[in-house]
Amino acid sequence: MEAGGRLTEDALIARYFAPLAGAGADALRDDAATLTPSPGHDLVLTADAIVAGVHYFPEDPPASIARKALGVNLSDLAAKGALPRGFLLTLALPPDWTEAWLEGLADGLREASEAFGCPLLGGDTVRAAGPALLGITALGEVPAGRMVRRPTAQAGDxxxxxxxxxxxxxxxxxxxxxxxxxxxxxxxxxxxxxxxxxxxxxxxxxxxxxxxxxxxxxxxxxxxxxxxxxxxxxxxxxxxxxxxxxxxxxxxxxxxxxxxxxxxxxxxxxxxxxxxxxxxxxxxxxxxxxxxxxxxxxxxxxxxxxxxxxxxxxxxxxxxxxxxxxxxxxxx
Amino acid sequence: MEAGGRLTEDALIARYFAPLAGAGADALRDDAATLTPSPGHDLVLTADAIVAGVHYFPEDPPASIARKALGVNLSDLAAKGALPRGFLLTLALPPDWTEAWLEGLADGLREASEAFGCPLLGGDTVRAAGPALLGITALGEVPAGRMVRRPTAQAGDxxxxxxxxxxxxxxxxxxxxxxxxxxxxxxxxxxxxxxxxxxxxxxxxxxxxxxxxxxxxxxxxxxxxxxxxxxxxxxxxxxxxxxxxxxxxxxxxxxxxxxxxxxxxxxxxxxxxxxxxxxxxxxxxxxxxxxxxxxxxxxxxxxxxxxxxxxxxxxxxxxxxxxxxxxxxxxx
CATH class of the missing domain: 3.90.650.10 (PurM-like C-terminal domain)
Known part of the structure; x- marks a missing residue:
């Protein structure tokens, strides 16, 4: 614990995020994770962030905020025809964050992660003198060359x-x-x-x-x-x-x-x-x-x-x- | 342009970030990018964010801020024995951002990206009623099973x-x-x-x-x-x-x-x-x-x-x- 009773970043990760870690992330005990796409597959990468007061209401339940952050990213993977493989989370905590809020966030993230089959592979937690921000990079996979693209509609479709x-x-x-x-x-x-x-x-x-x-x-x-x-x-x-x-x-x-x-x-x-x-x-x-x-x-x-x-x-x-x-x- | 002369997010991406896009990112014209590790390699994933007023001074040159954001992530890849393959950027812009600042940021990011051989693969730009934040997810690769780990030191080393x-x-x-x-x-x-x-x-x-x-x-x-x-x-x-x-x-x-x-x-x-x-x-x-x-x-x-x-x-x-x-x- 740091002075003031606040968790250190390492303690916070061990308590709230390590339980969500997937294979290759070694319980977040290293500075990086490994991931190997299935043979014959491409990885599909997307990143979307949500910010308090812009993409959600600060008073929304933290579990819902977590589910939204992961959901909006997995929606992109789904549209590209990809199966989720994992995600990294960048979490900016405002000065007034509480452990109860963080616990709710981690609960929602775990539920969504399990429901969508998309484990946590890493991330970073920072403090910021502003609104909370959850930035997620999601990784999925498709058979090689088979990502469904956006600008490829044909006349008559x-x-x-x-x-x-x-x-x-x-x-x-x-x-x-x-x-x-x-x-x-x-x-x-x-x-x-x-x-x-x-x-x-x-x-x-x-x-x-x-x-x-x-x-x-x-x-x-x-x-x-x-x-x-x-x-x-x-x-x-x-x-x-x-x-x-x-x-x-x-x-x-x-x-x-x-x-x-x-x-x-x-x-x-x-x-x-x-x-x-x-x-x-x-x-x-x-x-x-x-x-x-x-x-x-x-x-x-x-x-x-x-x-x-x-x-x-x-x-x-x-x-x-x-x-x-x-x-x-x-x-x- | 939006009312007030501000660039829309799409215009901003096309102007400042599309020139940095690597193969697989299709000039950021889709909602996701593809990446295929070299045969026989694992991907190595890491994420680190830097926040104005915490990790850098708000008055630092924007090109330096960009180089720091990418540099701290590639430092993790280097330590894991990995070669960079690409990165995704989550950029939270404060209310008072200017195009000159963003242009400097994009310049620095391009220089660092070229110097380190690590192209942009995607990202998200959001506004936030707080300090600027640059969150990067960096992807590298190592021969399968060869990531250098943190907790594996042996007595006598x-x-x-x-x-x-x-x-x-x-x-x-x-x-x-x-x-x-x-x-x-x-x-x-x-x-x-x-x-x-x-x-x-x-x-x-x-x-x-x-x-x-x-x-x-x-x-x-x-x-x-x-x-x-x-x-x-x-x-x-x-x-x-x-x-x-x-x-x-x-x-x-x-x-x-x-x-x-x-x-x-x-x-x-x-x-x-x-x-x-x-x-x-x-x-x-x-x-x-x-x-x-x-x-x-x-x-x-x-x-x-x-x-x-x-x-x-x-x-x-x-x-x-x-x-x-x-x-x-x-x-x-």
Whole structure:
């Protein structure tokens, strides 16, 4: 213990993080870990950080914060068709951190790590005169050369999304304006659903094999469907037509939008969905959806890739184009 | 550009970081990168973050901050006998960041990345209502099973350090108390040497092959020689005898200590040396030192590992034990 009763960094690592360490990390007793990809596989690397007051509320349960930090990274691996192999954590602790908070964080990290099959391989803990920050580097693997890329959509491919879109953004709106008429009009179960989707990303790891087999391009939806789709197609030099009515809403999101139609913008341009956006050649679509369903994941076809480059066009059921004021939510 | 003339995250990445991207990172145009270790090799993973006001001065040149961030990570790889393959950067920008600062940072990162042969593979940029933070995950590789470990020193092994010890800690002291009599007594060249060692870690990558061949255990000296040696031996369940006079000081550090003998504590318990501390079996010592010299790296033998566990004993030339008040510097 240091003066003041605070744990030293070594004691903190031994108590809270060593129990999460995977093979190759030697209980975090060395300054580095080893990892060997499976024979014939490439490693897939991604890094995403979350910051208190930007990506989550400081008062969120620490176990939820940990689950979000790991979840947003594993969502990227899932979109790339990769199986998780491990992660490193950079943790910046604010001056007022407590051991109870850290214990909750470690608990959540252990649960998420076990649930997603992704052990801790190393990291660093620093203090910072600012908000808490959790930076994760996640490592996954794919058969050599088989990472599913973002800018490779082809004209004619069908555009698909998993699950439902907009729940997390509406959950955030609920946190920010809990007394709004639309918020008050929701049932308790609807509110709980939206709040949970904001707090707890569910990386679609079970979809990775089907993405590798059938998707021409993929990314996860983290900054809003409208902006992320535009980014995907900009990279491919393509355009798209999307049917608004085909974008899947949860019953809770549908209730919210029914009560306040302007929330459709929030739902489709807000962030934190952590669903998969992908393109699939028409001839592969049935097989893809079949495999996704076997993995327990609903896939909706929302439009098609068009040859001509340009911003995706969203149309209502009567064929009228619908513009979105804010193209993309930016956490930055 | 966002409102207010600030770059969006995507524009910032394209302008400043895409030019640093290595093969497998596709100019950072995807959400993940791929990396394949050389056949028959393990990856070696390490993560270290530096925070403004904790690990560096906010007014340090941004190119130096970038070089330090990468350098401290590559120092860990070097100590493990690994060759760098790439890194991911998590960058938390404070509210008052400027493009000039970011440009300097990117310049320094590019120079260090090229000098160390370690390309950028990915990362994340976030804003934070606090100090700047640079978190790096570095990936290296070693022939399978050959990572040099920390807790594997054997009784009788000789304890070696590279370069000189204490320069960076004295450079930091110089920053904090530039008007101290010992500081004023230094020559301009001595001051410049100490300040440079604090600002610019020099990871001992050229020593990695010799460490793999000859060292029984190794780590880098980042938190002070006294504390780091104690940590290494604690993990091995061994003790050590160290000759104080054998610990190599630079002429500048020797001048400082001559002017103020208490600075020996600063030199040997302060941090940021980024030299290599290793143990070598006596029969291998000449070969190890020969290979190190061929790589341009001076190695000093400072003591021996002893069978009985316990804190290392430091002795003066007349055989008297010398205690150090603070065992280890903690950045945490």
């Amino acid at each position: 069908r555009i698909c999304v998993t699950g439902t879109i907009g729940d997390a953004a509406l959950g955030l709106a609920l946190r920010l304006t809990p007394e709004a008429p639309w918020a008050v009009a929701l049932t308790e179960a609807e509110r709980a659903h939206l709040l949970d989707r904001y707090l707890h990303p569910r990386p679609r790891l079970a979809l990775a094999p089907a993405l590798r087999r059938f998707a021409s391009a993929a990314m996860d939806v983290s900054d809003g469907l409208v902006g992320d789709l535009a980014k995907m197609l900009r990279g491919a030099g393509r355009g798209a037509g999307v049917s608004l009515a085909a974008i899947p809403l949860s019953p809770a999101a549908a209730s919210a939008v029914a009560a306040a139609p302007g929330l459709l913008d929030t739902a489709f341009t807000g962030g934190d969905d952590y669903e998969i956006l992908c393109t699939v050649p028409p001839g592969q679509l049935d097989a893809f959806r079949g495999e996704a369903l076997e993995a327990g994941i609903a896939v909706a076809v929302i439009g098609s890739v068009e040859a001509e480059a340009g911003a995706p066009v969203f149309s209502t059921e009567d064929g009228a184009p619908r513009a979105f004021a804010s193209g993309s939510f930016s956490h930055f | 000789r304890i070696c350090v590279t370069g000189t010890i204490g320069d960076a800690a004295l450079g930091l002291a110089l920053r904090l108390t530039p008007e101290a009599p010992w500081a004023v007594a230094l020559t301009e060249a001595e001051r410049a040497h100490l300040l440079d060692r604090y600002l610019h870690p020099r990871p001992r990558l050229a020593l990695a092959p010799a460490l793999r061949r000859f060292a029984s255990a190794a780590m880098d000296v980042s938190d002070g020689l006294v504390g780091d040696l104690a940590k290494m031996l604690r993990g091995a369940g061994r003790g050590a005898g160290v000759s104080l006079a054998a610990i190599p000081l630079s002429p500048a550090a020797a001048s400082a200590v001559a002017a103020a003998p208490g600075l020996l504590d600063t030199a040997f318990t302060g941090g940021d040396d980024y030299e290599i501390l290793c143990t070598v079996p006596p029969g291998q010592l000449d070969a190890f030192r020969g290979e190190a010299l061929e790589a341009g790296i001076a190695v000093a033998v400072i003591g021996s590992v002893e069978a009985e566990a316990g804190a290392p004993v430091f002795s003066t030339e007349d055989g008297a034990p010398r205690a150090f008040a603070s065992g280890s510097f903690s950045h945490f």
